[in-house]
């Protein structure tokens with residue numbers, strides 16, 4: 001962390017994107033990931049934590065907008081999120097510790113692009129879009145297209161993640177998040193799973209499935225989604241889907257678990273979550 | 281030489297002006313530059329909570345906070361609790377309930393307990409346990425720490 005040549009605290013979004021346009025910037029939000037990543041990747045360290053435009057949670061029309069530097073604690077404590085997006089509320093409730101939730105931001109969680117990032121799974125299930133602003137313009141892209149590799153996203157160097165847009169789920173939408181780790185707190189997920197859809201006649205319509213920590217990126221599980229299509233959620237149907245989920249993932253061995261164990265976890269958690277969904 | 285920056289903030293009620301390397305963390309600033317060694321270094325990576333301080337009234341890990349980000353903020357460390365009469369009951373409860381053994385985790389525990397009770401003066405045992413999830417203790421087995429915090433909570437059980 002030695003070659004920082006300039007430290008900037010922009011007072012507005014326009015100022016922040018102008019600094020980014022000059023290139024070679026490390027962006028600092030809560031710092032809970034950045035502090036431990038010893039090699040800051042830029043000559044300028046830019047602190048965006050107090051940018052007013054990047055704070056807050058609002059519902060307008062049918063979209064919930066969460067500013068990028070909103071802390072995990074603010075999301076956990078938001079009545080709006082608990083009411084409209086309970087799956088995101090659930091994921092923030094088992095995130096790290098109080099101290100880290102008080103500092104860490106949702107934008108940092110997304111841009112850090114860890115396959116185990118806990119908010120990423122509900123955001124994939126909810127079909128969220130990320131808002132990226134540069135000095136020239138602002139674009140929205142589906143979060144499923146944002147992740148490229150561990151720590152790598154399709155954010156251009158001149159862009160700042162400014163917000164996350166989440167469509168308000170349709171009537172009858174149910175969703176469930178499960179994180180598996182070795183202890184209840186301060187645990188990076190061994191695997192995590194989110195499933196959502198509209199429950200109708202014992203089938204999950206327009207289902208969305210996402211898996212964490214089983215691929216280089218947080219995974220939108222399209223084959224599992226296809227397996228859910230028109231499948232009745234009885235014992236046999238759920239078994240078919242859980243098998244498809246196990247076949248779809250291709251995890252690695254690491255300190256937290258072996259690849260084999262992760263595949264079994266995905267199978268068992270898919271079954272568990274679908275049983276829960278079927279019983280709602 | 282790494283880049284430095286002058287910052288101004290309020291520490292335990294008093295104004296502080298210091299020059300810090302921009303990549304320094306707040307725990308190093310407190311312990312090595314300001315000689316306030318009450319805040320402990322356990323892991324340096326957010327896992328143990330020994331470095332817990334209050335930043336603008338909420339608890340954070342000082343080891344994960346960039347010192348330059350203290351600029352303009354209000355910080356409270358365990359030394360600040362000494363001069364704060366409101367925290368006497370909590371301190372006494374740690375002593376009376378046996379919540380302190382070697383004492384290494386105690387500053388972080390006290391700061392996090394202060395945060396928990398400030399957010400919710402009626403916190404019950406379960407809420408206290410969840411609130412302390414980010415603080416490790418190698419000695420007490422936690423029960424006496426939770427007893428201490430629960431004894432100053434207004435919650436009746």
Ligand SMILES: Cc1cc2nc3c(=O)[nH]c(=O)nc-3n(C[C@H](O)[C@H](O)[C@H](O)COP(=O)(O)OP(=O)(O)OC[C@H]3O[C@@H](n4cnc5c(N)ncnc54)[C@H](O)[C@@H]3O)c2cc1C
Pocket residue numbers: 026027028029030031032033034035048068069094095096097100103104105106107108109110111112116117118119155159160161162186187188189325326327
């Ligand atoms: C002990 C410990 C436990 C943890 N537990 C969990 C856990 O349970 N679940 C989990 O998901 N994570 C966990 N984390 C990881 C981390 O706390 C989260 O990823 C957090 O949300 C990061 O947010 P931040 O604001 O601190 O990010 P920062 O550290 O400030 O930034 C992270 C990265 O994103 C970039 N960035 C930040 N904001 C923006 C933006 N708006 N636009 C563009 N780039 C940006 C930064 O440049 C950096 O590369 C843990 C970390 C620690 C140290």
Ligand code: FES
Pocket residue numbers: 320321322323324325326327328329330331332341342343344
């Ligand atoms: S020293 Fe900061 S959490 Fe351990």
Ligand code: FES
Pocket residue numbers: 379380381382383384385386416417418419420
């Ligand atoms: S009293 Fe020794 S670590 Fe807690």
